[in-house]
Amino acid sequence: MTTTTTSTSSTTTTDLSSQLAAAAQSIISGATNSTMDVNSLVQTLVAAKTVGQSTIITNKQTSDNTELSAVGQIKSALSSLDTALAGFLNGSALAQMQAAVTGTGVTATTSTGAVAGTYSVAVTNVATSSTARLNPIATGTTFNADTLSIQVGSGAATSVTIKAGASLTDVASAINKANAGVSAAVITATDASGNVNQYLTLTSTQTGSNTAISISDSGGANAALASVQSSTTGVDANVSINGIATTSASNTLTNVLTGVTLDISGAAANSTQTLTVSADTSASASAIQSFVTAYNNYVTTAGKLSSYDSSTSTAGPLLGDSMTNGITNGLASLISAGVKSGSTTYSLASIGLNLQPDGTLQVDSTALQTALTSNPTAVNAIFNSATGIGAKLDTFMSSYIQTSGIIDQRTQALNQDLSNLQDQATQLTNYSNELTAQYTAQFSALNTLMAQMQNNTNYLTQLFGGKNSAGSLATNK
Structure with missing residues (x-):
């Protein structure tokens, strides 16, 4: 929407009138006694020829930029609404499930594919790690x-480099x-005889029966580092779900x-x-609330941009805009x-989404x-x-917010108009510069001529006399 502002033009016309009057006075003064202010005169005359068009271009650029920003806000609000609808379009918003387990020690989380049901989870034993x-x-x-070689279960062996002078803690x-698949620690213990010894312990980072630990002194320089005193092999977890037994190397059961x-x-x-x-x-209610929030955001954004404030006589940039x-x-x-x-039509109010007089939706959380429950x-x-x-809202909005859609076309047209206006502004600047050079040359020459005429007048007055002066020739008669 394009708006026209008359107050700026009126003010400009008044300013030009006063400037032209000053320019005329400058010419009069220059023709009589004083030298013209060429720069001020040139600036005034150039402005008289260009300020009207310059004002039109500036006002249109301001209008286009304001409209461009407003259209961008409309697209942003619509895109946010479309994003809030994504979970309903792919079915995930209402398909979210939650899991609860009685007692302690067992936890459960849900993901895609979970279905409602009650299950008995019997744990015979949990999976454990191997130790050495x-x-x-x-x-x-x-x-x-030295170089140690550590292997866990049937996995590949890992080489560990030991530097000379290393302590057991360094090892x-x-x-x-x-990252050899084990966690190493040093335990310091004092025996009954008062001897203080250290023990290197290894625990597999994974659980299950395929985690037995073996260590060897592949470099052959430190046999003590390959001398295992005792080891325990981990076990798999044994669980049954509704009486169906299963084993797992991990205590996290995903399949x-x-x-x-x-x-x-x-x-x-x-x-x-x-x-x-x-x-x-709760998750479904949250998704619905997010949809309502996004919808209300569009309504309030569009309302603000297309409203008229009578108290300030200010119109929104999209007031009366057919697209909005x-x-x-x-x-x-x-x-x-x-x-x-x-054969049934369901209103949004039937599930607690009530339409308000201002076009927004209000959620009755209890309803x-x-x-959702009943x-x-x-x-x-x-x-x-x-x-x-x-689905209906998404289909309706797609023609507006899709790439090269209605809003993109509107944006492209505004940007093209701004580009054309910039070209016009450049041409006007060039024209202004040409006029400035032309007028400067002309009035500088006029100024010089008037100065010469004034000098000649003074010389003739000195010779022949004039007002209040007899003149040098007159006194020699």
Whole structure:
């Protein structure tokens, strides 16, 4: 929308009149006694020829930039609304599930594919790590430069470099830095005779029966580092879900129950707990609230940009704009129409989304929670991924916000207009510079001529006399 401002033009006309009057006086003064102010005169005359067009260009640039910003805000609000609808379009917003487990020691999380149900989880034993302990080594012992080889289960062996003079603590640090699949630590103990010894202990970072630890002194320089005093091989977890037994090397079970991850690491041996998977109505309510927030954001944004403030006589940049009105009315029509499923039409108000006089939606949290819990049929119909309100709004908005859509075309037209205006401004500047040079040359020459005429007048007065002067020739008669 283009708006016309008259006050600026009126002020400019007044200023030019006063400037032209001053220029005329400058010419008069120059023709009589004083020298003309050429620069001021030239600036005034050039402004008289260019300021009108310059004002038109500047006002149009301001109008285009304001409109461009407003159109950008409309697209941003619509894009945010479309993003808030994504979970309803792919069905994930209402398909979120939650898991709860009785007792302690077992936790569960849900992901895509989880279905509602109740399951008995019986844990016979959890999976454990393998351990190994080397023979005791006297405190203060240092080792030769060497290479150790550590293997966990059937995996590849890892080489660990030991530097000359390393302590047992240094050895443990080197093993940990090598990521050999084990965690190394040093335990210091005093025996009954008062002897202080250190023990290097290794624990596999993974659990299960395939984690047995072996260590060898491949460099042959430190046999004590390969002398295992005792070792324990880890075991697999044994669990049954609804009476169906399974084993796992890990205490995190990801493939036993579709869409559910179980962590049994804290479970007591031979314990049974109940897992309940149900619809996560809180997550669904949150997704619906996000949709309402995004929709209301568009309504308030469009309303502000297309309103008129009578107290300040200020019009929004999109007041009366057909595109904005079309978007707002189209969205409002879809919202108020509800969704038809079979022979039943469900209004958004039926699940607690109430349309307000200003066009926004207000969420009745109690009514929405009741609908999610007791009337899922209505909720699923309204937000059906193919025929629900989200799908209808997305289809309607796509022609506006898609690449090269209506809004992009509007933006491109405004940018092209701004480019043309910049070209006009450049041409006007060039014209102004040419006029300045032309007028400067002309009035500088005139100024010189008038100065010469004034000098001649003074000389003739000195010779022949004039007003209040007899003249030198007159006195010699």
